[in-house]
Amino acid sequence: MLNWLKKYLASPRQLRQLGVLGLNERNLACISAHNPRSSFPSVDDKLLTKLLAEDYQIATPALLGTIRHQAEITRFEGYLPKQGGFVIKPAKGSGGKGILVIQYVSGNRYLKASGExxxxxxxxxxxxxLISGLYSLGGHPDAAIIEKLIHSAKDFADFTFEGVPDIRVIIYQGYPVMAMMRLSTKDSDGKANLHQGAIGVGVDLTLGTAIQAVQHDRPVFIHPDTGSPLEKLRIQNWHYLLDLAARCYDMTGLGYLGADLVVDAEQGPLLLELNARPGLAIQMANGTGVKPRLQAIDQHRAELRGPAEVSEVRVKVAQQLFGKQVCSARQLNVE
Structure with missing residues (x-):
């Protein structure tokens, strides 16, 4: 996960100086310590997440239908929209596996985001x-979710290839501590998944602007398919997006989670899904470690007097603590 950092930094000591959170420490100090097992189903099952989000008035992509049994597969076209594309995803999948994005339907042919x-x-x-459990956590039988295709906001047209970029925000005890935008590429088959070749762009928590970017664990400065300079990326309605992510803490009770958001051209900001075990690559995208930020939130909460802070206040606190971070590849000793 942190191969790029390890390659360009001279020693583990420098990793510690950057405050890089490792896998074991994440599992013990963050996930096990702050995420009650009883709350995991509401995050691991995307159908349950949708129902919970509806109760908390958090918008999600429109659900077209659900297929749970093999006998229902031949009738899947009955769930499809008359016009436009759709997305098929496993209810209990992870890491972007099993997601099929269809842009256009012509008779018995379906056009994928990659152009195939x-x-x-x-x-x-x-x-x-999918229903057999090929993509589900633990390989257990699953359900297929069919959702309306999201159309990316025009602001991101130059920063994505045939797909919708999403925004990952790490939430700790209700406070946003780090964010990145994941941009789809031809390599990633139009999906915003870093493991499949998408670009991860670190985002400043105050401004919603790009800090630096990585692809395949290496720094990049332009989008390989569009040629657009990544430093020009700017996310509108940034404070609202952070507030939406922070509210997911109140919704789930999970003290350490990743909230994945998208901005639809028509519907605006939407919650795509939640992750109770968010990965660590977001640190590479930001060029710094998340551990000092977790410690800063612990200190802030220890000094609080009075009632717990609401989501909007938590966002302002995080922006004051972690915003306007100026990082570059040079600061990580990259030649």
């Missing part, structure tokens, strides 16, 4: 594998 056409039979096979 696939057959109706291929879609049915994908649904069959």
């Amino acid at each position: 056409w696939i057959s109706r039979e291929a879609v049915q096979r994908h649904l069959s594998n």
Whole structure:
């Protein structure tokens, strides 16, 4: 996960100086310590997340249908919109696995985000594998969610390839502590998944602007498919997006989680999904470690007097503590 940092830094001591959070420490000090097991189902099951978000008036992508049994697969087209694309995803998937993005339908042919056409039979096979548990946590039988396709806001048109960029925000005890935007590429098959070749761009918590970017664990400065300089990336309605992410703490009771957000061209900001075990690559995208920020929040909470802070106040506190971070590849000793 941190191969890029390890390659360009001289010693583990420098990693510690940057405050890099490692896998074991994340599991013990963050996930085990602050995430009650009883709250995991509301995050691991995307259908439950949608229902919970509805109760908390947090908008999510429109649900078109759910397929739970093999016998229902042949009727999947009954859930599809008359116009536009759709997305098929596992209810209990992780790491972006099993997500099929269809941009356009023509007869029995389906156009993927990558530009590849696939057959109706291929879609049915994908649904069959998904329901069988091929992409689910633990390999258990799963349900297929069919959602309306999100159309990316025009502001991001120059920063993504045939897909919708999403925003990952790490929330600790209700406070946003680090954020990045994941930009789809041709390598990632139009998906905003870093492991598949998407770009991770660190985002300043105050300004909503790009700090630095990585792809395949290496620094990048322009989008490989559009040619746009990544330093020009700016996210509108940034404070509102952070507040939406912070409210997910109140919704789930999880003290350490990743909130994945998108900005739809028509509906605006939406909660895509939540992750009770967010990865560590966000530190590479930001060029700094998250551990000092967790410690700063612990100190802030220890000094609080009176009632707990509401989400909007928590966002302002985080922006005051962690905003306007100026990082570059040079600061990580990259030649």
